[in-house]
Amino acid sequence: MNYQDYGIENAKPSIPLNAFKPIKRCQYCQSVYMTDTHCEACGRSLLYHPIGEPFSGKSFYGMKERYCESLPFIVKQFTFFENTNSPEAQSFVRQISKRFDDLLEAFTEEGVIPNENRRFFYIETMEIIETLIFYGTDHLVLEKKLEYSLAEKSPLLYQALNEQLVSLKNHLSMPISKETLSQKILNYRFNGLKIDFILKAVIISATVVTVAISFYEVISLQVGK
Structure with missing residues (x-):
C-alpha cells in the first residue's frame, strides 16, 4: 500500500506520547491531583522524607547530640x-522512641529505604534499642513492637533485632556490683586518666613540693647561721 496516495505520509500521531505514562498518585490519599512539590488534595509535601538520610540531624545520632549539648557541664564530664528521669531525658526518650517506630515502619515499606542505606539504619535501630533500655524502657514493649512490625513482613530483620534485644536483656540481668558515688567518681576516666590516679598524683606532687620547701628552709637557716 502506498500511503502517499492517501496524503498521510507526514501525518502525526493523534495520541500524545505521554498518554501512557503511569499515573502518579499521592502515597497518603491516593489522589492524582499532584504537583512536583505537594498533593493538592491532602496538602502533604512530597519533599518530606519520613526518616531522612543516615546520620543526619533527623537520625538518632542527631537527637543524641542535641540532647548531650543541653546537659550541664558537670554532667558532660561525669x-x-x-538524671535519666529529668524532663529533658524523658523528652529525648520520646523522640528516639518515635524514631524507632518510624524506622520499623520504613523497613517494611518499599522504596522508603534505599538498599545501600539499609545497613546504616539497621545499626541505628540497634543503638536505639540499647539506649531505650538504658533509659528504662521495658524490653517487653520493644519486643512487642518488633513482633508487630517485622515478624511477618521482614522475618530475617525481626530475628536479627530480636536477638540483639535478647542479648541486651540477658546482659542487664547479670548481677553486677553496685558502686558508691565516691567509687564512681574515683573510677571515672577524665581524658583517659582515672580520677583516682589524678588525685594520687596531685597528693604526691603536693607532698614532694612541701618537703622540698621545708628542706629549702632548713638549708637556708643552716647557711644563715
Whole structure:
C-alpha cells in the first residue's frame, strides 16, 4: 500500500506520547491531583522524607547530640550524674522512641529505604534499642513492637533485632556490683586518666613540693647561721 496516495505520509500521531505514562498518585490519599512539590488534595509535601538520610540531624545520632549539648557541664564530664528521669531525658526518650517506630515502619515499606542505606539504619535501630533500655524502657514493649512490625513482613530483620534485644536483656540481668558515688567518681576516666590516679598524683606532687620547701628552709637557716 502506498500511503502517499492517501496524503498521510507526514501525518502525526493523534495520541500524545505521554498518554501512557503511569499515573502518579499521592502515597497518603491516593489522589492524582499532584504537583512536583505537594498533593493538592491532602496538602502533604512530597519533599518530606519520613526518616531522612543516615546520620543526619533527623537520625538518632542527631537527637543524641542535641540532647548531650543541653546537659550541664558537670554532667558532660561525669555522666553518672545524669538524671535519666529529668524532663529533658524523658523528652529525648520520646523522640528516639518515635524514631524507632518510624524506622520499623520504613523497613517494611518499599522504596522508603534505599538498599545501600539499609545497613546504616539497621545499626541505628540497634543503638536505639540499647539506649531505650538504658533509659528504662521495658524490653517487653520493644519486643512487642518488633513482633508487630517485622515478624511477618521482614522475618530475617525481626530475628536479627530480636536477638540483639535478647542479648541486651540477658546482659542487664547479670548481677553486677553496685558502686558508691565516691567509687564512681574515683573510677571515672577524665581524658583517659582515672580520677583516682589524678588525685594520687596531685597528693604526691603536693607532698614532694612541701618537703622540698621545708628542706629549702632548713638549708637556708643552716647557711644563715
